[in-house]
Amino acid sequence: MNIGAPRQPSPETRVGITPEIAERYLDDGHRVQVEHGAGEAAGLPDEAFREAGCEMVGSAWEADAVVTVGPPGEAELSRMAPGAWLLGLLSPLDEPHAMRALAGAKVTAIAFETLPRTTRAQSMDALSSQATLAGYEMVLEAASRLPRIFPMMVTAAGTIRPATVVVLGCGVAGLQAIATARRLGAVVRGYDVRASAGEQVRSLGASFIDLDVTQQDSAASGGYARPLSEGDGSRLLEGLEPHLATADVVITAAAIPGRPAPTLISAEAVAGMQPGSVIVDGAAERGGNCVLTVPDEVVRVGGVTVVGPTGLEARPAADASRTFARNAYELFSYLDDPATAGADDEIRAGVTITRGGDVVHPDVLARLEATP
Ligand code: NAD
Numbered sequence: 001m002n003i004g005a006p007r008q009p010s011p012e013t014r015v016g017i018t019p020e021i022a023e024r025y026l027d028d029g030h031r032v033q034v035e036h037g038a039g040e041a042a043g044l045p046d047e048a049f050r051e052a053g054c055e056m057v058g059s060a061w062e063a064d065a066v067v068t069v070g071p072p073g074e075a076e077l078s079r080m081a082p083g084a085w086l087l088g089l090l091s092p093l094d095e096p097h098a099m100r101a102l103a104g105a106k107v108t109a110i111a112f113e114t115l116p117r118t119t120r121a122q123s124m125d126a127l128s129s130q131a132t133l134a135g136y137e138m139v140l141e142a143a144s145r146l147p148r149i150f151p152m153m154v155t156a157a158g159t160i161r162p163a164t165v166v167v168l169g170c171g172v173a174g175l176q177a178i179a180t181a182r183r184l185g186a187v188v189r190g191y192d193v194r195a196s197a198g199e200q201v202r203s204l205g206a207s208f209i210d211l212d213v214t215q216q217d218s219a220a221s222g223g224y225a226r227p228l229s230e231g232d233g234s235r236l237l238e239g240l241e242p243h244l245a246t247a248d249v250v251i252t253a254a255a256i257p258g259r260p261a262p263t264l265i266s267a268e269a270v271a272g273m274q275p276g277s278v279i280v281d282g283a284a285e286r287g288g289n290c291v292l293t294v295p296d297e298v299v300r301v302g303g304v305t306v307v308g309p310t311g312l313e314a315r316p317a318a319d320a321s322r323t324f325a326r327n328a329y330e331l332f333s334y335l336d337d338p339a340t341a342g343a344d345d346e347i348r349a350g351v352t353i354t355r356g357g358d359v360v361h362p363d364v365l366a367r368l369e370a371t372p
Contacts, residue, residue, distance in 0.1 A: 151185025
């Protein structure tokens, strides 16, 4: 196959194929076409792709399989050939109507967002690889805004106590935020509505905030959390308040796929926090876990700084591209292998959003029905 990596429009900094991964596609007998400048923002010059054996082109959208990071615009989609594969972060659940456009162009849309979170699919899991980087970046963002340091320091001028960091939502990003804050020497507490997160939080040397609002993991929800009832939601807000009041940093990364982010921090809770403390809301793109969050803006309320940076995972563009490209290669190779195509192939069924001119994914179809 002819595999293409387009240059992503700004502000995206990542690229879907790196020179290292291009070599793997080439070893497997494919051709790789990379758009001029596609890797520039990730520190990957055209020369590096050329040396790896890629063909540099003016547009990579005409390839048999296009590895993109974000969804294509109308103009890009119009260049794709019917039957071509489009692999990427396509937001199928958040943008179901855009999936209709992909079906209209008769491309086979393959989305990472609906990949089953199973052990078998781990090497293809771009949501996890990118969330890990976002979790790390959230801590750096907090550390750079906090008027204190994270570790304890014993100096001739006195002892500095370690910062207290509270992490809400301990999925992939939250757990990496905990690990990063611990490495910097902070005292860390974590909370997640999924009871099973407790053990993971403790294994990273943090303590788990035990509130009586918990959910058991259920296969039906694919390991994801479910929305809370109104009553549980308000009990959670109240239960978290005393923990927020003693925190120097609060990092939030709570989400429910395809839904707005759950509210975990009220305006009253922010008013009760210490002056100088910092909230980094990692759910800003989905409405925020804190009611005061404004995406990509710095809000200051009574001495508390609330930030909701978006696109955090793309900040370390080189590592984000490296891991994303590897995930895409693993997924592509899996789908390209006829031996994996069977009736019980949950990975193929999970990621295929459109095929042969139709939207075929049941969850996307359900969303289209709900919002015609
Ligand atoms: P996510 O981004 O959808 O959500 C982040 C976290 O927010 C989750 O841990 C969720 O429980 C939590 N959350 C939701 N509502 C909340 C609330 N009201 N209060 C507090 N926390 C709340 O999740 P994710 O990071 O993508 O991970 C989803 C699940 O998949 C997890 O169980 C994770 O361990 C699992 N997972 C498994 C694999 C694998 O086995 N291959 C890989 C990655 C993730």
